[in-house]
Structures are given as structure tokens and as C-alpha cells.
Amino acid sequence: MTSVYNLPVSYDAVDGPRKAPQGHVLATIDAMVGPMPPARFLNRFLPQPAFSIPNHLLPSNDAFTHVPDMADSVAEIYEPLAAALNQRTEGGPRCPGFVFDITAARIAHPDRRRYMKPHICCYKEPNLEIVQAADKASRIDLGYAELFIDVSPDPLRDFFNNPPPDVRRSNYSLRSYHHVFTGQRRHEHVEDLFGQHIAHVVEVLARQSRTFLFTVAIHGSCARLLRWDRSGCVVSEAFDVRARPNVLCDFLWRFSQTSDAGRGHDTTVEYALPWEEVRFRDAVRLHILTQLDPGEDLEEAVEQHYAPGQVFAARVLHQDHPASDEHTRRFLFSRPVASSLALLGHGTRGCWAVDAATSEVAFLKDTWRNAYQHPPVYLANEVQSTRTDELLGRHRPSWACAPIDSQELKIAPQARRHYRLVLGTVGRPFSTQRGTKELLHACHDVFTAMRDALARDRRLHRDISTGNIVLVQEPDSETRRGYLIDWELSSRVRADGRAEKSKSVGTAWFMAKRLSIRLLVQGYPHVLQDDMESLLYVVLHAALRWQPHDLPQGAPRERWNVFYKSNLATAARDAAAGVRFDSDAVREWLDTMMAFHAPLPTHGAELRDKWTGDGQAVDDFWTDFLATRDLEPANRTEHEFRAVASPTAPLAPWTSASRPPMGEGWVSSSRELSSFASPRPRPRRPRHRRRYIPLPSIRVLLRQSRNWRRGGGRGAKK
Structure with missing residues (x-):
């Protein structure tokens, strides 16, 4: 089985906001482990095949002597590095079958994060011509990359730490703090660099079908090997490619x-045959014809699910049968409706899929879960699962440093398995709602499904969100119906109405406020009222985003940000306060539901005790509301809902000339570090020069702390 390349990504992932580099660092910081000795790294993740004896391996002596140990620009590093990696002799190349290309030379806007690419990418030789023929603005480079190398000109810009030899590594942080001690601006810049590295990893995982990915980070002439999967990252010790070139040569x-599977490709995905692509396109077009909005362009709607020349096939195992070819079905898919833009977690890719045998349209969900209620993806009779989690947790290997920024993990390591799920209901996204009538009717359908699942199967959904609601046009219905999909995280309930699964799950934007403080809620099981609260937030979100109102551009997103960060039960009321909706029905529905959910002291008895039991009181109000109010069928209005922070802000310039002496620095005050807060007026103080303060080593600080504890702390007798 061979690997596939350049999978299309959803339009939201192409045009929508992206996480800032520092956001990637914060999201991943507790799921990194290292520094692993390079020999152990290679033997664990790239064991030497018994049949592969490196008798044609180019000599590693002096392989990277032209790579400087430090430089003023990245080009001074990556140009000689690429030349050394591509070196060939009569005996063959250094990395047979692969070529290293300077990707940094093909960037449309080098000063914008959205357009940035790794400095060097490794490709299979046949794929290089495809990449070089593409437009500079294309992201096809990451769709074909086997691995990539990011370069910085100075060893002090390394995000990670190499502890001294013969020490207890658990006393050292994996993260290097040289850049923190030499100034806040430098600290932020180093985080930007590593965050951009993670962003490239995330994009490769989105544009390829992968189980993991290798990358290389080089700072001056010091290199680290990294292995990424959906559970985190394993980092090797840094090694100097000039002094120890054999390590990098052996890795290559x-x-x-x-x-291909050993390089991280998911070889269970195949290219669709030409006749299968035609079948996929025709089946998707026919299904969209039954769901098309009045006046909507058919071909534009088809493009949301079909990218010409990019149709793939995957087999899905039947849930109740053992793994074998006779128990699998072949599904065709193309452009997803949702692509993951984060490293950790489920990494979900959701697509319209077509059964290759019957042409039936379904929804294919490709995801990484820590649950075991579905048959996982198998390759060569082995389950596809993550491996980083094997090295995380309390029982870390002796070579591992302490977790970054904490002595204990904030989030328990997640062992994830690869799943493909096929869901029967296929409709249009909830974001295509036409107006007030469809919004409230579709959400009432979802509410009915929630109550029916609880009454008939004693089951809670536990992940009510805009992404888990689809709109389906049925022949006997004037308004599209709302379908609640993705019951993967659902749970049966006990006799007291609480979910049997105690761990809190859900989409963060729409989680009930009592469950949204994740560090404190691992033992809080869901109840029906939590899902009802999530549905209230779904309607509120839709009203701010797609209903006509008087808020200026940008204000809906700002209000939603404030709502999301709040843990108050009245957060929804605060987010909707003062908003004048053109639809009186939307305002009335929100006011009534928010009063049911969190009544104020001024509310009368008729609004109290409604948010209880099986939701019958809420259903009675909602059903009567839909029957007696005139609801606007087509008043949809688009409001700007982009991220507040610009994803295209340029990186701050930095040169090696501005580097302070190593091991020295000044420490800024807490007010200077809090640059996001508005400074308070304060009396002028005499100007003075900042003094460079020698900082004690971590070993000295630990010894002082240990002596302090043994002496009984502050005030102990000497």
C-alpha cells in the first residue's frame, strides 16, 4: 500500500482564522516529553531494518562543515544545509529516493504568518516537480512534505533545554529559559518561532492522511529530532551537526x-479510481439538488464537497464484525466540511462520502478518540494508535525532564486510537440557516431528539454544538428539519439522571457553564439540563451571527469572547443585553429561555422551576411559541465573526546583533510583562539604567529551596 498526498481541506480552514503561534504553544506545552537521547529516539521510532545494511550510506565525516554554528540570517544556515542534504556521489544520495527543497524561497508574503512555510521540505523525488510547478501562494508544499526542517540562526533561540550530564533530569524543565532571562521581547519571539513550527505540523496533518510526522528543528548548527502525533510530541536531545553529523545522517x-507507514502515512487511504471519482461527483450533485436553497448555485454547493482530482477511498469496518475484507465497505470522499486546526485531540476530518458499491451518500468522520466503543482502523492487523502518551504521565523515563511549566501534568496523557465512523444522515451545515423560522424550528427538532433519546434509550448526547446539527430538506416539510448527529460522546444515564461517564466533554464554546472549568470538573457528570443549556447557547450564537440586529461590525465576536470566558450562569443574558434584534420573536424567545434557565429575583413564579425534570415545561412553551408567532423565513444576515487577533500580523524583526551576553539578563516587572492590560496612571519616577543581574542556576535554586524546606521554612531556628 502506498501513501496519498495533498488532501483538500475545508473552506473554513483555508479562509478562516488560524490560531496564533503562541496559542499553539500553550495548547501543546503539557504534551511534550524529552529530551530523548538520539540513539534511543532512532531505535524506538525508526528501528534499523534487518535487511537494510547501510553499505551505500555516504560518509558522515565533515558532512555539515559548511553549516555555521551561528549566523545573522536563516539563509546562511539553510542554504549550505540543503546542499549537504542533497549531496550525491557515485554510491548514491544521502537520503535515497528523497530530495530536500528550500521551501522558504517560495512564499508569496514572507512577512505574514498565514503564508509562512518551513525553510526546507523533504519530498519524494517524483513529487518535487509537482510542488515546484505550483503557485507561490499555494500550500501544496505541505501537502506533499515527507518531513520538514525549520531553521533559526542562533542556538539560544532553541525552545528546549539540554540538562547538564550526570544530573537528575526530573529537576530540570524541558523548556529552555535563556530567552526569558534576556528580555521579554526575545522570549515572545522564541515562542513565536516554535509556535510557527507547530502550526506547520498541524497543516501537514490536515493536508495529508497521517498517523504521525517527523520534523527537525535546527538552531545554528544544533539540531533536534521531533516526532508528533495526536497525543503530543517527543523531542530528542540537541546535537551539533558539525561535531556529530552521524546522528542526522543515520536518521535520514x-x-x-x-x-510509508513507518514515515507516518496512513496507507489505508487510497486514490479513487477514475470511474469512482465520476460516481462520487454525480452522487454528491444529485443529493445536493434535493437540499439546495432557493437561488443557490449548484456548482458552488458541489465544490463544498468535491475537489476535482482529489477524490480518495477508505474502507470502514462494520461495528459488529471482526476485522476482515468481507466485513468492510469502501467509501469515497473528497473535500471535508470540517478540518482540525489543532495538534492535540481528535483531529477530526468530516466529509460527505459515497458508498462505492451503492452510490449512497453518507457522512464519514475520521477521528482520533480515547474511547473504545467503535472498531478502530487496522493496518497489517495492528490498531493505529498514538505513541507519545506511552512516555507521558507520572512514570516518565529517566531521560525525561520535568513537564514544562509544572511539576505535574495539567491534563492526563491521552492514548488515542484512529477511528472512521459512517453516519447515515447527510444534510447542509447548520450555518446555512435561512432565517428565524428555520433557526427555531430546527433547534426545536434537536430538543425533541434530546428528550426522545433520554426517554427511549436513557442516553445524553453531551456535545450539543453548531457542528453537530445538520439541516435536512424532507419532501413533506416546508422548513428544513434539524438533525442531531455525532452521538459518539453520548452516555447512558443512571437512575438519578446523571451520565454514567463522569468525565466532562463537549465543544468548549457551548458547554454548560458549570462544566466549562475543565480542571475542576473531571468528576461532574452531565445531566439533561446541561445539554439544554448548550442548546440555548447554540441559538444565542446563531442569533448574534446570522440574525439582523443593531450591533456594529466586530461587536458580535467581542461579545461572544466575553461570554465564552465567563463562568457565570447569567453569561448568556449579559451577551444578549441591549441587542435590538429586528425579529421580535428572537428577542422574546431568548428572554424567556434565559429566564427559565437562570431566573432573576425580579422574575415571577411563572418563569421559575421550568428548567427541571425532563424538559416538558420548556417543550410546552417552545411548541406553543412556534405555533403562535409569525417567524421570518428568510431574514438571514451575515455578521463579521473573525478572530480578534489578526492571523496575518508580521513577526517582530530580530537579529543576532541584539543578543545579550549568554547567562545574563534583566528581568522585567510584572506590569511590563502584562502588555495586554491598560496601564494605570502612576507618578513619574526618576529614570535609571536597567542593571544586568546575574541569574542563579536552577541547581542553586533547587538547593536553596531544599534547605529551606528541611529547615522548617521561614522563621525556623538556625
Whole structure:
């Protein structure tokens, strides 16, 4: 089985906001482990095949002597590095079958994060021509990359730490703090660089079908090997490619000799045959014709699910049968409606899919879960699962440093398995709602489904969100119906109405406020009222985003940000306060539901005790409301809902000339570090020069802390 390349991504992932680099760092910081000795890294993740004896391996001596140990620009590093990596002799290349290309030379806007690419990408030789023929603005480079190398000109810009030899590594942080001690601006810049590295990893995982990815980070002449999967990242010790070139050369040789699966490709995905692509396109077009909005362009709607020349096939195992070819069905898919833009977690890719045998349209969900209620994806009779989690947790290997920024993990390591799920209901996204009538009718359908599941199967959904509601046009219905999909996180309930699964789950934007403080809620099971609260937030979100109102551009997103960060039960009321909706029905529905959910002291008895039991009181109000109010069928209005922070802000310039002496620095005050807060007026103080203060080593600080504890702390007798 061979690997596939350049999977299309959803239009939201192409045009929508992206997480800032520092956001990637914060989201991943507790799921990194290292520094792993390079020899152990290679033997664990790229074991030398018994049949592959490196008799044609180019000599590693002096392989990277032209790479400087520090430079003023990244080009001074990556140009000689790429030349050394592509070196060939009569015996063959350094990495047989692969070529290294300077991707940094093909960037449309080098000063914007959205357009940034890794400095060097490794490709299979046949794929290089495809990449070089593409437009500079294209992201096809990451759709074909086997691995990539990011370069910085100075070793002090390394995000990670190499502890001294013969020490207890658990006393050292994996993260390097040289850049913190030498100034806040430098600290932020180093986080930006590593965050951009993570952003490239995330994009490769979105544009390829992968189980993991190798990358290389080089700072001056010091290199680190990294392995990424949906549970986190394993980091190797830094090694100097000038002094120890054999490490990088051995890595490249092993990388070239392993299989596509050994390089991280999910080889269970295949290219669709030409006739299968035609079948997929025609089936999707026919299904969209039954769901098309009045006046909507058919071909534009088809493009949301079909990218010409990019149709793929995957087999899905039947849930109640053992793994075998006779118990699998072949599904065709193309452009997803949702692409994951984060490293950790489910990494979900959701697509319209077509059964290759019957042409039936379904929804295919490709995801990484820590649950075991569905048959996972198998490759060569082995379950596809993550491996980083094996090295995380309390029982870390002796070579591992302490977790970054904490002595204990904030989030328990997640062992994830790869799943593909096929869901029968296929409709249009909830975001395509036409007006007030469809919004409230569709959400009432969802509410009915929630109550029916509880009454008939004693089951809670536990993940009510805009992404888990689809709109389906049925022949006997004037308004599209709302379908609640993705019951993967659902749970049966006990006799007291609480979910049997105690762990809190859900989409963060729409989680009930009592469950939204994740560090404190691991033992809080869901109840029906939590899902009802999530549905209230779904309607509120839709009203701010797609209903006509008097808020200026940008204000809906700002209000939603404030709402999301609040843990108060009245957060929804605060987000909707003062908003004048053109639809009186929307305002009335929100006011009534918010009073049911969190009544104020001024509310009368008729609004109290409604948010209880099986939701019958809420259903009675909602059913009567839909029957007696005139609801606007087509008053949809688009409001700007982009991220507040610009994803295209340029990186702050930095040169090696501005680097303070190593091991020294000044520490800014807390007010200077809090640059996001508005400074308070304060009396002028005499100007003075900042003094460079020698900082004690971590070993000295630990010894002082240990002596302080043994002496009984502050005030102990000496």
C-alpha cells in the first residue's frame, strides 16, 4: 500500500482564522516529553531494518562543515544545509529516493504568518516537480512534505533545554529559559518561532492522511529530532551537526529505508479510481439538488464537497464484525466540511462520502478518540494508535525532564486510537440557516431528539454544538428539519439522571457553564439540563451571527469572547443585553429561555422551576411559541465573526546583533510583562539604567529551596 498526498481541506480552514503561534504553544506545552537521547529516539521510532545494511550510506565525516554554528540570517544556515542534504556521489544520495527543497524561497508574503512555510521540505523525488510547478501562494508544499526542517540562526533561540550530564533530569524543565532571562521581547519571539513550527505540523496533518510526522528543528548548527502525533510530541536531545553529523545522517538513512507507514502515512487511504471519482461527483450533485436553497448555485454547493482530482477511498469496518475484507465497505470522499486546526485531540476530518458499491451518500468522520466503543482502523492487523502518551504521565523515563511549566501534568496523557465512523444522515451545515423560522424550528427538532433519546434509550448526547446539527430538506416539510448527529460522546444515564461517564466533554464554546472549568470538573457528570443549556447557547450564537440586529461590525465576536470566558450562569443574558434584534420573536424567545434557565429575583413564579425534570415545561412553551408567532423565513444576515487577533500580523524583526551576553539578563516587572492590560496612571519616577543581574542556576535554586524546606521554612531556628 502506498501513501496519498495533498488532501483538500475545508473552506473554513483555508479562509478562516488560524490560531496564533503562541496559542499553539500553550495548547501543546503539557504534551511534550524529552529530551530523548538520539540513539534511543532512532531505535524506538525508526528501528534499523534487518535487511537494510547501510553499505551505500555516504560518509558522515565533515558532512555539515559548511553549516555555521551561528549566523545573522536563516539563509546562511539553510542554504549550505540543503546542499549537504542533497549531496550525491557515485554510491548514491544521502537520503535515497528523497530530495530536500528550500521551501522558504517560495512564499508569496514572507512577512505574514498565514503564508509562512518551513525553510526546507523533504519530498519524494517524483513529487518535487509537482510542488515546484505550483503557485507561490499555494500550500501544496505541505501537502506533499515527507518531513520538514525549520531553521533559526542562533542556538539560544532553541525552545528546549539540554540538562547538564550526570544530573537528575526530573529537576530540570524541558523548556529552555535563556530567552526569558534576556528580555521579554526575545522570549515572545522564541515562542513565536516554535509556535510557527507547530502550526506547520498541524497543516501537514490536515493536508495529508497521517498517523504521525517527523520534523527537525535546527538552531545554528544544533539540531533536534521531533516526532508528533495526536497525543503530543517527543523531542530528542540537541546535537551539533558539525561535531556529530552521524546522528542526522543515520536518521535520514533510516527514514529513507522504512515504509510509508513507518514515515507516518496512513496507507489505508487510497486514490479513487477514475470511474469512482465520476460516481462520487454525480452522487454528491444529485443529493445536493434535493437540499439546495432557493437561488443557490449548484456548482458552488458541489465544490463544498468535491475537489476535482482529489477524490480518495477508505474502507470502514462494520461495528459488529471482526476485522476482515468481507466485513468492510469502501467509501469515497473528497473535500471535508470540517478540518482540525489543532495538534492535540481528535483531529477530526468530516466529509460527505459515497458508498462505492451503492452510490449512497453518507457522512464519514475520521477521528482520533480515547474511547473504545467503535472498531478502530487496522493496518497489517495492528490498531493505529498514538505513541507519545506511552512516555507521558507520572512514570516518565529517566531521560525525561520535568513537564514544562509544572511539576505535574495539567491534563492526563491521552492514548488515542484512529477511528472512521459512517453516519447515515447527510444534510447542509447548520450555518446555512435561512432565517428565524428555520433557526427555531430546527433547534426545536434537536430538543425533541434530546428528550426522545433520554426517554427511549436513557442516553445524553453531551456535545450539543453548531457542528453537530445538520439541516435536512424532507419532501413533506416546508422548513428544513434539524438533525442531531455525532452521538459518539453520548452516555447512558443512571437512575438519578446523571451520565454514567463522569468525565466532562463537549465543544468548549457551548458547554454548560458549570462544566466549562475543565480542571475542576473531571468528576461532574452531565445531566439533561446541561445539554439544554448548550442548546440555548447554540441559538444565542446563531442569533448574534446570522440574525439582523443593531450591533456594529466586530461587536458580535467581542461579545461572544466575553461570554465564552465567563463562568457565570447569567453569561448568556449579559451577551444578549441591549441587542435590538429586528425579529421580535428572537428577542422574546431568548428572554424567556434565559429566564427559565437562570431566573432573576425580579422574575415571577411563572418563569421559575421550568428548567427541571425532563424538559416538558420548556417543550410546552417552545411548541406553543412556534405555533403562535409569525417567524421570518428568510431574514438571514451575515455578521463579521473573525478572530480578534489578526492571523496575518508580521513577526517582530530580530537579529543576532541584539543578543545579550549568554547567562545574563534583566528581568522585567510584572506590569511590563502584562502588555495586554491598560496601564494605570502612576507618578513619574526618576529614570535609571536597567542593571544586568546575574541569574542563579536552577541547581542553586533547587538547593536553596531544599534547605529551606528541611529547615522548617521561614522563621525556623538556625
